[in-house]
Amino acid sequence: MTLAELIPTLGESLRGHLEPGIWPRSTAHGVDGDLLLGGVPLTQFAARFGTPCYLLDELTVRQHCRDYRSALPDVEIAYAGKSMISRGVLRWIAEEGLSLDVCSAGELAVARSIGFPAARILFHGNVKTPEDLKAAIGYGVDRIVVDSLDEIEQLGSLARYPQNVLIRVTPGVDGHTHKAIATGVEDQKFGFSLASGAALAAVGRVLAQPSLRLVGLHCHIGSQVSRVASFEEATRRMIGLLAALQIKYGITLPQLDLGGGHAVPYRPGDPDFDLRGYADRLLRAVNYECSSYRLPLPRLTIEPGRAIVASAGVTLYRVITVKHGLSRTFVAVDGGMSDNPRPSLYGARYSVRPFGRRFSPATRPCTVVGRHCEAGDLLAEDVALPVDLRCGDLLAVPCTGAYHHSLASNYNMVGRPPVVSVRDGNARLLVRRETEDDLLARDLG
Numbered sequence: 001m002t003l004a005e006l007i008p009t010l011g012e013s014l015r016g017h018l019e020p021g022i023w024p025r026s027t028a029h030g031v032d033g034d035l036l037l038g039g040v041p042l043t044q045f046a047a048r049f050g051t052p053c054y055l056l057d058e059l060t061v062r063q064h065c066r067d068y069r070s071a072l073p074d075v076e077i078a079y080a081g082k083s084m085i086s087r088g089v090l091r092w093i094a095e096e097g098l099s100l101d102v103c104s105a106g107e108l109a110v111a112r113s114i115g116f117p118a119a120r121i122l123f124h125g126n127v128k129t130p131e132d133l134k135a136a137i138g139y140g141v142d143r144i145v146v147d148s149l150d151e152i153e154q155l156g157s158l159a160r161y162p163q164n165v166l167i168r169v170t171p172g173v174d175g176h177t178h179k180a181i182a183t184g185v186e187d188q189k190f191g192f193s194l195a196s197g198a199a200l201a202a203v204g205r206v207l208a209q210p211s212l213r214l215v216g217l218h219c220h221i222g223s224q225v226s227r228v229a230s231f232e233e234a235t236r237r238m239i240g241l242l243a244a245l246q247i248k249y250g251i252t253l254p255q256l257d258l259g260g261g262h263a264v265p266y267r268p269g270d271p272d273f274d275l276r277g278y279a280d281r282l283l284r285a286v287n288y289e290c291s292s293y294r295l296p297l298p299r300l301t302i303e304p305g306r307a308i309v310a311s312a313g314v315t316l317y318r319v320i321t322v323k324h325g326l327s328r329t330f331v332a333v334d335g336g337m338s339d340n341p342r343p344s345l346y347g348a349r350y351s352v353r354p355f356g357r358r359f360s361p362a363t364r365p366c367t368v369v370g371r372h373c374e375a376g377d378l379l380a381e382d383v384a385l386p387v388d389l390r391c392g393d394l395l396a397v398p399c400t401g402a403y404h405h406s407l408a409s410n411y412n413m414v415g416r417p418p419v420v421s422v423r424d425g426n427a428r429l430l431v432r433r434e435t436e437d438d439l440l441a442r443d444l445g
């Protein structure tokens, strides 16, 4: 008998199933088939906060902020708040010295409520309503990233000099990601096209607005982009545009924001994003292009969201039933597309891990489905789960920190799950579970 077989818990950890790029850094094996997050058994979270439940490991989030700052010490790192926004998370982001990208008055309200410094906020969005623009101006956000000619006019009349502005450019670069989140390619709703000359023209329109001060250009080629070459190409094109602006308008813009979009692995074997390699290649491209156009180096900004929070998150579910179809085994849980619409929106794939007791080592392929009234409501396809999995068992899905809480809905009048943060063995409720009273509160009868 091996040592691993003699000591079951040790056996699991020797087999080492908790991949660090996918699970929070503090995840470990506990006793009797439990898992630990920040030293706390996941079964305890499930008992205390119920299921489904989003867990978020504070130290993983903070470590990712530090990784970015140390890989790119001279670059402004602006966390993309859309990926996961709550006051608690924004406090960590502020404390770690990052800036913040928001894209609505609502996101700004969260930032404002904790006093996130306006000097470190950028305001985005292809549609900014008058309320959005007024909220941005009212809080004094440092930069507004303009996205249409109408917006330039509206902002020009609402703002007081000097309102700093970046222009969002569509550089015509394919990020090779899902088409719903590929924003760098031509002929779409975001930004001003570089190829058509719309970006060049937009610069003239901003310069004509006395209340606006044009400080730079912005692009964001998409999300879950793993090819560094796509970021390099966008960088080259954007610096080419900076050079063209010098010729056409005689201006040298001091800032260049290259957006976010850095991919994360969701399942074992998915490609990882080499942050150091990206940093190195990005800075080389900027230095090379600027020196060939004889441009001064701009102040750079990048806007990672997913890469900061995704692997800090784990969602806990309870199995409600196991059903055998003609060719598939369905494991139905107490959540679904209302807490994670990513599989149905983008065909996203996840891994799933049962915890909380000793399971049979024999597994079978299963489809983990949700509770919603759609056949497409599934959380994970073709995952190996124990043959003795049954009603009442617990499942953990890793890498759910980004675009889960923020994309969640009340479909079928299901309350959204709580968000619980973990640090040094302490759990803290960041966002409470939505109740029936919450669900009824807006319905005036």
Ligand SMILES: Cc1ncc(COP(=O)(O)O)c(C=O)c1O
Pocket (backbone or CB within 6 Å): 080, 083, 101, 124, 220, 222, 223, 224, 259, 260, 261, 262, 303, 304, 305, 306, 307
């Ligand atoms: C303007 C902008 N910046 C940053 C991001 C963050 O992207 P990600 O979470 O993929 O890093 C997004 C979303 O894709 C975005 O639209």
Ligand SMILES: N[C@@H](CCCC[NH3+])C(=O)O
Pocket (backbone or CB within 6 Å): 082, 181, 223, 224, 342, 346, 402, 403, 407
């Ligand atoms: N919601 C997308 C990312 C959108 C990025 C926003 N600009 C996802 O879950 O992958």
